[in-house]
Amino acid sequence: MFRLEARTSTPAWFNLALPLLAIGATLVLCSGLIALAGAGVIEAYGVMFAASLGDSYAITETLVRATPMIFTGLAVAVAFRAKFWNIGAEGQLLAGAVASCAVGAIAMPGPLAMLLMALAGAAAGAAVALLPATLRVKFKVDDVVSSLLLNSVIFYALMALIEGPWKDSFSGYPISPPIEDSANFPVLLEGTRLHLGVVAAFVAAPVIWFLIARTTLGFRIRVIGENPEAARYGGIHVERVLISTALLSGALAGLAGVGEVGGVHFQVMSDISPGYGYSGIVVAMLARLNPLGVVPAALFLAAVMTGAEAMSRATGVPAFLSEVIQGTALLAMLVALLFTAYRIRRVGAAP
Amino acid sequence: MPAPLIEMRGISKSFGAVVANEAVDLSVAPGEILGLLGENGAGKTTLMNVLFGAYAPDAGEILVQGRPVTINSSADALAAGIGMVHQHFHLAPRLSVLENLLIGIPGKSGRIDRAGGLARLREIGRQHGLTLDPDLPVSALSIGEQQRLEIVKALFRGARLLILDEPTAVLAPTEVDGLFSALRSMAAQGLGIIFISHKLNEVRALTHRCVVLRHGRVTGRVDTPASTTSSDMARLMCGHEIVPPARGPSTPGAPVLILDGISTSRHSGMALRDVSLSVRAGEILGIAGVSGNGQRALAEVISGVLAPDAGRMTIAGKMVSRFSPRGVQALGLGRIPEDRMTTGVVTNLPLADSMVLPRIGTAAFSRNGLLRPDAIRAFAEAQIKAYDIRCPGPMTRAGALSGGNLQKALLARELAFDPKVLIVSQPTRGLDIGAARFIHEKFLDMRARGCGIIVIGEDLEELLMLCDRIAVMYEGRIVGTLDSAAATVARLGLMMTGAEGHG
Numbered sequence A: 001m002f003r004l005e006a007r008t009s010t011p012a013w014f015n016l017a018l019p020l021l022a023i024g025a026t027l028v029l030c031s032g033l034i035a036l037a038g039a040g041v042i043e044a045y046g047v048m049f050a051a052s053l054g055d056s057y058a059i060t061e062t063l064v065r066a067t068p069m070i071f072t073g074l075a076v077a078v079a080f081r082a083k084f085w086n087i088g089a090e091g092q093l094l095a096g097a098v099a100s101c102a103v104g105a106i107a108m109p110g111p112l113a114m115l116l117m118a119l120a121g122a123a124a125g126a127a128v129a130l131l132p133a134t135l136r137v138k139f140k141v142d143d144v145v146s147s148l149l150l151n152s153v154i155f156y157a158l159m160a161l162i163e164g165p166w167k168d169s170f171s172g173y174p175i176s177p178p179i180e181d182s183a184n185f186p187v188l189l190e191g192t193r194l195h196l197g198v199v200a201a202f203v204a205a206p207v208i209w210f211l212i213a214r215t216t217l218g219f220r221i222r223v224i225g226e227n228p229e230a231a232r233y234g235g236i237h238v239e240r241v242l243i244s245t246a247l248l249s250g251a252l253a254g255l256a257g258v259g260e261v262g263g264v265h266f267q268v269m270s271d272i273s274p275g276y277g278y279s280g281i282v283v284a285m286l287a288r289l290n291p292l293g294v295v296p297a298a299l300f301l302a303a304v305m306t307g308a309e310a311m312s313r314a315t316g317v318p319a320f321l322s323e324v325i326q327g328t329a330l331l332a333m334l335v336a337l338l339f340t341a342y343r344i345r346r347v348g349a350a351p
Numbered sequence B: 001m002p003a004p005l006i007e008m009r010g011i012s013k014s015f016g017a018v019v020a021n022e023a024v025d026l027s028v029a030p031g032e033i034l035g036l037l038g039e040n041g042a043g044k045t046t047l048m049n050v051l052f053g054a055y056a057p058d059a060g061e062i063l064v065q066g067r068p069v070t071i072n073s074s075a076d077a078l079a080a081g082i083g084m085v086h087q088h089f090h091l092a093p094r095l096s097v098l099e100n101l102l103i104g105i106p107g108k109s110g111r112i113d114r115a116g117g118l119a120r121l122r123e124i125g126r127q128h129g130l131t132l133d134p135d136l137p138v139s140a141l142s143i144g145e146q147q148r149l150e151i152v153k154a155l156f157r158g159a160r161l162l163i164l165d166e167p168t169a170v171l172a173p174t175e176v177d178g179l180f181s182a183l184r185s186m187a188a189q190g191l192g193i194i195f196i197s198h199k200l201n202e203v204r205a206l207t208h209r210c211v212v213l214r215h216g217r218v219t220g221r222v223d224t225p226a227s228t229t230s231s232d233m234a235r236l237m238c239g240h241e242i243v244p245p246a247r248g249p250s251t252p253g254a255p256v257l258i259l260d261g262i263s264t265s266r267h268s269g270m271a272l273r274d275v276s277l278s279v280r281a282g283e284i285l286g287i288a289g290v291s292g293n294g295q296r297a298l299a300e301v302i303s304g305v306l307a308p309d310a311g312r313m314t315i316a317g318k319m320v321s322r323f324s325p326r327g328v329q330a331l332g333l334g335r336i337p338e339d340r341m342t343t344g345v346v347t348n349l350p351l352a353d354s355m356v357l358p359r360i361g362t363a364a365f366s367r368n369g370l371l372r373p374d375a376i377r378a379f380a381e382a383q384i385k386a387y388d389i390r391c392p393g394p395m396t397r398a399g400a401l402s403g404g405n406l407q408k409a410l411l412a413r414e415l416a417f418d419p420k421v422l423i424v425s426q427p428t429r430g431l432d433i434g435a436a437r438f439i440h441e442k443f444l445d446m447r448a449r450g451c452g453i454i455v456i457g458e459d460l461e462e463l464l465m466l467c468d469r470i471a472v473m474y475e476g477r478i479v480g481t482l483d484s485a486a487a488t489v490a491r492l493g494l495m496m497t498g499a500e501g502h503g
């Protein structure tokens, strides 16, 4: 018989080993599905690997795809640290995309446009996140539910916009007008899609890490997440810190949308985000809410996404596998997290 | 002597490098009340958790009525007739008393046997004086009643041995009497009882025999607690004598804390009604009273967490205009909370974080919004050293510290900033006599240095030893204040029931 026993301490190497273990378990579990779809497991994973990390172009594609998930992953990590359950990164991303697209469509010098797009996108994301946070602080409304439901509200607002006032009157497609060419984020490597936003994401992660680990705001975020009562007695305005956290989280998610508009799509359409906001939750969990861990976690999911498309073309395994892998990775990580707090102990049946 | 009900032989249990129990032998006979004594961290709770199946022992065996058994879970323990009342109760707050009793009990053919449960509840209540209203939700019960429910729950499940881990730490003195008569009545019916407490007079009054643990080993067995002196027992526990500190005369200065006509409303506990009091520099004022008579509201007002509806408060000559924890702290107030784990420290973060929490925004620990990690660490390390806080270091999870060490850490974090006024609730609850003595000494030191201290407590002997004056609270009011020279336990006890108007 086995039973769980509380751990007295968690070894440091767990932080690295657990996500790797979770990823390993995920790949093993999903290989069953690949086999079921009638493809060779080794071959399928081989194609996935080649398409996502096999050559320099593939790597840049993975980097580009990781960028929005780094931002949403950071958004979720920051929020979850404070136990502000922001499931709304998807909606905040969309809001950021719409706002930055509106700003980017105005003619002005490129650098100024990019700066204003980023500000507008961050502000829009923050505004969306403010709503569930305010509802929670003022009326004790559950933030999981309100932030989640808000995603649909924002999505349909976006649809109304691109089916209505923004609709391309020329082609009739529900897509927004493009942003000005001068507002397109510069490409860093000729012949690839590696844009300025990618660099911004890689800079954002250590900045957010610093904010959480080394600033008084970060200290307060950590403390209100772990014990709001002790925080309150210690003179921390719990509600105020929660609102600040929500604004920061929403702004980060909004920036994910800015990157997609300014660096990848240059306009807004209904499928601008294939669920990057939700993937952010997986990323943050895989990273154990550590902002620095968000980068490798996002890279992993991005590799899975780009790889899965190629695999689907080459082997006929449905590309949905990418989502299955994400879901499985989240579950595997949640199980793995259990082992930071508990260990399995074998107990004998007889004395 | 009858054959033992249960026997533990050579039990050892370690947590990493910490040896919590080492080769412990212990037995309880039917009808026997066994006291389990020892300093904080001596391994009492661990030993009982082994017996109750929460931890598997590294070595040793457990015998129930002479037969070796393996106890891997609380279900196994209950099946073997072992029941335990933990310090933190395990009750479902929204369910009623009866429903809590019936949780996990297989009823007749899959249905819950309410009538049978009710009858058993009445019977147990009658036998041992443990009466409870079966329909009340647990959330409406007092702490004492919840404890009673835990005891009834264990009996209900057929416990022949009942373990009580510091049951009296949460009880008012009058409730302790009720508990003791129930325990005696159970023992008279042949149940075995293991009773853990740091209060030696209780142990001497209740138990038939004592086992003393020290650093995980049995260091003494006392066969006649009633005729062994408390100081002898203390020596067995700590290895040396513990003399209570002497409170010398003091010359109080000007008032450092004045409450003038403070009233509150809308408080989850008892509200305050027109409370006026003052504490002078170099004086210790005790607040006695049965808990739930407004002490919590009083502590919250003084700590700045609760703004009063009426009245004024002055700290060190300055009127408090905005009630906030930071505001009163800036005026020189220090606070040691009643509930260390919930309002004191952040158990999942490093100890150092909890030690700087109330002052994180000050220049000592941050500048322009940036933390000063070196300063934080150095502060925590210095306090750990100065107060002999037993822990691997400042980055240890605060929750891993024992109660006594946590209390020292909280004391250190407040005293480091030389408060002018200190408000303290139940300062030595759950602490062993050595740790309690240390805390008392610190208070007397602070008093000598001109700090005004308010001690809210239920332990009258402790208040009489520490305080210069004692005010008694009853139903949200101060019903009287006595000079401690004129106060006695009996007189205070009477005032606490609201019997006497002014002292």
Ligand SMILES: Nc1ncnc2c1ncn2[C@@H]1O[C@H](COP(=O)(O)OP(=O)(O)OP(=O)(O)O)[C@@H](O)[C@H]1O
Residues within 6 Å of the ligand: A006, A007, A008, B015, B018, B019, B020, B038, B039, B040, B041, B042, B043, B044, B045, B046, B047, B400, B401, B402, B403, B404, B430, B432
């Ligand atoms: N789950 C645990 N993980 C690590 N160490 C533990 C754990 N439980 C107890 N310890 C350690 O084992 C020792 C014994 O602890 P235990 O709780 O049994 O003491 P105790 O005698 O009940 O003390 P107290 O009087 O403070 O309740 C202590 O050093 C404690 O820090």
Ligand SMILES: [Mg+2]
Residues within 6 Å of the ligand: B044, B045, B046, B165
């Ligand atoms: Mg204990």
